[in-house]
Amino acid sequence: MRGLMKLQKQPPRFKNPFLLPTKTDLRHLINNKWQEQWSSQQQLNHLAKIKPFTALWPSSNQSSRRLEIILTRLRIGHTRLTHSRICSHLLPLYCDHCAQDSPLSLPHIFNCLTLAPLCITHQIPSPYIIILTDNNLRTTNILSYLLDANFLHRI
Ligand SMILES: [Zn+2]
Numbered sequence: 001m002r003g004l005m006k007l008q009k010q011p012p013r014f015k016n017p018f019l020l021p022t023k024t025d026l027r028h029l030i031n032n033k034w035q036e037q038w039s040s041q042q043q044l045n046h047l048a049k050i051k052p053f054t055a056l057w058p059s060s061n062q063s064s065r066r067l068e069i070i071l072t073r074l075r076i077g078h079t080r081l082t083h084s085r086i087c088s089h090l091l092p093l094y095c096d097h098c099a100q101d102s103p104l105s106l107p108h109i110f111n112c113l114t115l116a117p118l119c120i121t122h123q124i125p126s127p128y129i130i131i132l133t134d135n136n137l138r139t140t141n142i143l144s145y146l147l148d149a150n151f152l153h154r155i
Contacts, residue, residue, distance in 0.1 A: 035053065039052070046076055046078075046106075047075050047077070049129065050133050051133070057134040058134065059071070059134045060134075062139070067139060070146075070152075070155050071132070071137075071142075073155055074142070079106060079109075079154070081093055082103070082104055082105055082106055082109075085103075095109075095114075097112055097115055097149070098112055100112070109149070110145075111126070112149075115149050118149055119145065121148075122141045122144050122145035123138070124142075
């Protein structure tokens with residue numbers, strides 16, 4: 001009886017233990033498991049905060065490899081500016097534009113009060129992660145802001 005109840009909870013394809021799951025079934029199960037794991041990381045993972053689903057983002061493929069790298073670094077929250085100290089064992093970098101006491105972070109790059117007029121000029125919204133999502137991606141605004149703020153070549 002207990003074994004029968006266990007079989008009834010499984011997806012229909014697996015009711016008969018002698019039928020092997022198809023490739024489609026396995027792909028579906030793997031994608032569901034991946035999504036479940038991804039959803040559980042949303043508070044810890046910077047990318048998971050802006051990308052709630054594991055589905056492919058078309059905007060991840062850009063015409064330039066350099067642009068893809070910049071977008072990926074911004075989306076995962078790890079840039080040379082903010083994380084190079086981990087590999088180089090040097091002191092962390094600080095903002096060139098203001099007298100902030102804490103090490104430079106990606107949120108500060110887009111929220112620096114000294115750079116607020118530049119954010120307005122380049123139409124960087126608050127919170128800035130909005131323009132990093134697939135639907136709202138504005139690469140021109142991001143790149144021109146980073147260039148004018150002198151961060152682009154260090155991302
Ligand atoms: Zn600053």
